[in-house]
Amino acid sequence: MSNPTPGNPEPGQPQPPAYGAPPQTPPYAAPGAYQPPAYPGAAPQYPGAPQYPAYGYGGYPVQKNNVLAIVSMIASILGFIWVLPFIGSLAGAIMGHISLNQLKTSGEKGRGMALAGVIVGWIGVAFAILGVLAFFAFVVATSTTRVNS
Numbered sequence: 001m002s003n004p005t006p007g008n009p010e011p012g013q014p015q016p017p018a019y020g021a022p023p024q025t026p027p028y029a030a031p032g033a034y035q036p037p038a039y040p041g042a043a044p045q046y047p048g049a050p051q052y053p054a055y056g057y058g059g060y061p062v063q064k065n066n067v068l069a070i071v072s073m074i075a076s077i078l079g080f081i082w083v084l085p086f087i088g089s090l091a092g093a094i095m096g097h098i099s100l101n102q103l104k105t106s107g108e109k110g111r112g113m114a115l116a117g118v119i120v121g122w123i124g125v126a127f128a129i130l131g132v133l134a135f136f137a138f139v140v141a142t143s144t145t146r147v148n149s
Contacts, residue, residue: 066103069110072096072117080124085131089124092117 076092078084084091096117103111 063107063109066099066106066108066110066114068095068099068102069114069117072099072121073113076117076121076124080120080127086125086128089121089128091121093121093125096121 072092072095074092075084075088075095077088079086079088079090079092096114099110099114099117102108103114
């Protein structure tokens with residue numbers, strides 16, 4: 001018997017592919033013959049044990065956020081910090097109300113963001129209105145002059 005080395009396999013054994021040649025399928029594996037290993041059945045259920053959904057490797061289904069709730073919160077924050085003074089706050093409050101109605105039926109997450117959008121949005125609208133009223137009061141107070149003759 002000869003001593004096999006990486007460059008000199010035993011006689012009768014398949015030769016390794018040449019450099020750059022496509023790999024050959026081994027003689028023991030027919031194409032498409034792979035069978036995944038059989039795993040034992042599910043673990044026994046005990047009375048009172050919590051029931052989890054059967055997702056791979058014990059994972060849980062991903063629950064997505066409502067996009068309108070996210071946009072509502074962002075718009076109302078932008079309105080509150082005077083990037084979009086009145087429009088952002090009003091749009092955030094309205095989109096927050098619409099998002100809360102969608103969340104009742106869709107099963108998505110995002111109720112807190114929708115509530116934040118509504119609350120911050122209406123507060124921003126109130127501050128914008130107070131700012132406009134204060135501006136007009138200042139203009140009226142400084143423009144009225146009394147002329148004594």
